[in-house]
Amino acid sequence: MKGIKLTSGDILTIGAGALVCPAHKHLIRGRGLSEQVFERGGEALEAACALQSECPVGEARLTRAYGLPVTYLIHTVTPQWTSGDQWGARALAQLGQCYTSALDLALASGIRTLLFPALGAGRNHFPHSLAAHRALEVLVPRADEFEQLTVCLHTRGALADWRQVQQRFFTPSL
Template sequence: MKKETLLNKLLSYFIAENNEMKIMDMPSDYIEKRRLLRVLMNIRIPQPIDSNILKLHDDFLLEETKEKNIVNPYELHTVAEDFNETKTPLLTKLVLWQGDITTIAVDAIVNAANSKMLGCFVPLHRCIDNAIHSAAGIELRLECNEIMEKQGFDEPTGHAKITKAYNLPSKYVLHTVGPIIYDNLSEEDCRLLASCYTSCLEKASEYDVIKTVAFCCISTGEFRFPKNIASKIAVETVCNWLKVNPNRFDRIIFNVFTREDYNEYARLFREYN
């Protein structure tokens, strides 16, 4: 079935099930239709869905994933190769990569979630939580909702949960809630951010099939954690964990989206000894 035909069927279903958002005219342009589908997925509460529609939804998102330039983590240069002349053995497991985390075929990617753990409900929001849920599909929110209903309370800062990745090229998603910075940065904020990285590594370690992990820049976006301090905590925490567990992972990737973030990590790796 052609992608636009799939898109039209999905739009018809999601528009019909939404009682609050009244859409008078269906967009004729494909890009606008696709934006509308993402909006409807973003605002959709976790509720049952017709199995036939779910299959169409998965077919559509998987086709989009195939069209992306999927990144093989083993083909990326390591930090030791690119930044560190001493070729410290530990750094042969680390990668600094700038790109879209929804295109990398690692075993697990890390999502910077909020305490509700259901993904971002703001239509077309530019946060990584929205991007990951939009590419993975509505099943990700459904699984997160099931986990949180069983838990019965909001996810504490610094902890981590794991789910399937559904229509992403990765196999799993590690969800962690970073600290939100309202005023001055505190020692507790730094401790909690370090806990995010440790919790993700510990949770991933429970799954033998997870050999590669990609971290996003936790808390540095909407949560306003200073980027220079966050990158230092990320590198130190992951490196200290690897020193204790040297054989656990093949690759740990620090995924950054901006050149500013890339430069912060690159500086740290050049100075690492």
């Protein structure tokens, strides 16, 4: 798939123009990947985040990346998955907006290589198959706008789920 790379491993060891990081609406230390990013970024990242306005679900904010192998961090607040109840469609739309906001902010900032985790699939409990489908719905049509879009999954099992979704729904048939 042109411009989109799916991989697994430690996302905090991969270089790119920007890492898209799940965030708290006040851009303070969260849990999971957010916590790890703040541990590496330290006081400089905390100070940069304190200068930003509140970030509602689906929007994104940009800071420099301190102590990481990327130049920038794009912080986005992901929705909480509630097991596909009546708010499931809204959560999926908001998750898609997280990807759209990150892509738009990257382009506006001149960032051509982006690194994504499986937004929403960690602490916010989206099943990987749903998270992958929503992410790829946004990323695939826009891949040509970037040099590289990389999605780094935390486990090989998650990578297998994403690849299955990619092959089934986003690989052209002959």
